[in-house]
Amino acid sequence: MTQEKRFCPKCGSQVNFSIPAGDNRxxxxxxxxxxxxxxxxxxxxxxxxIYQGKVLLCRRDIEPRRGYWTLPAGFMENQESTxxxxxxxxxxxxxxxAICRQAFSMISIPQIDQVHLFYLADLPKADFHTTEESSxxxxxxxxxxxxxxxxxxxxxxTLKLYLEDVKKGSFGFxxxxxxxxxxxxxxxF
Ligand SMILES: [Zn+2]
Numbered sequence: 001m002t003q004e005k006r007f008c009p010k011c012g013s014q015v016n017f018s019i020p021a022g023d024n025r026x027x028x029x030x031x032x033x034x035x036x037x038x039x040x041x042x043x044x045x046x047x048x049x050i051y052q053g054k055v056l057l058c059r060r061d062i063e064p065r066r067g068y069w070t071l072p073a074g075f076m077e078n079q080e081s082t083x084x085x086x087x088x089x090x091x092x093x094x095x096x097x098a099i100c101r102q103a104f105s106m107i108s109i110p111q112i113d114q115v116h117l118f119y120l121a122d123l124p125k126a127d128f129h130t131t132e133e134s135s136x137x138x139x140x141x142x143x144x145x146x147x148x149x150x151x152x153x154x155x156x157x158t159l160k161l162y163l164e165d166v167k168k169g170s171f172g173f174x175x176x177x178x179x180x181x182x183x184x185x186x187x188x189f
Pocket of ligand 1: 010031035
């Protein structure tokens with residue numbers, strides 16, 4: 001539980017941390033309006049965009065990890081499904097209208113309170129371009145993936161799982177927990 005000052009999103013009072021009745025862990029509880037400000041993991045949703053056997057990657061033009069390659073992904077928004085969020089992020093980061101084929105990898109990262117969910121997605125045509133978030137957008141042959149320049153461990157893990165499934169000739173759903181060996185964590189995606 002973070003110890004920095006937090007304020008109630010409903011009324012602005014400084015919250016206290018206490019275990020509410022019926023709960024089992026400390027929460028941010030407002031002493032004024034009694035609102036409980038729950039703090040739960042965030043979902044990052046994205047795609048592995050495939051065009052004619054190649055994978056589309058974006059070079060990040062935003063922090064963190066500016067200059068490193070990533071799969072298009074970002075925080076899921078309210079009022080959207082995981083797959084529509086993944087397709088929205090793909091459009092925002094590479095200008096591509098992708099089609100989700102299947103959910104492919106779901107990676108929990110407990111140290112930073114995030115879950116990363118990637119869909120295998122098809123690009124009907126090679127329509128992509130740089131965007132505000134991506135300084136380069138490029139299709140990579142699987143032998144040419146820039147492993148040393150990938151932005152996040154979940155991207156590396158998802159692409160490795162994808163290559164393994166390509167070799168097998170069948171695509172599964174992969175649920176994993178990833179421990180990261182560096183702190184402070186990359187809190188924003
Ligand atoms: Zn309040």
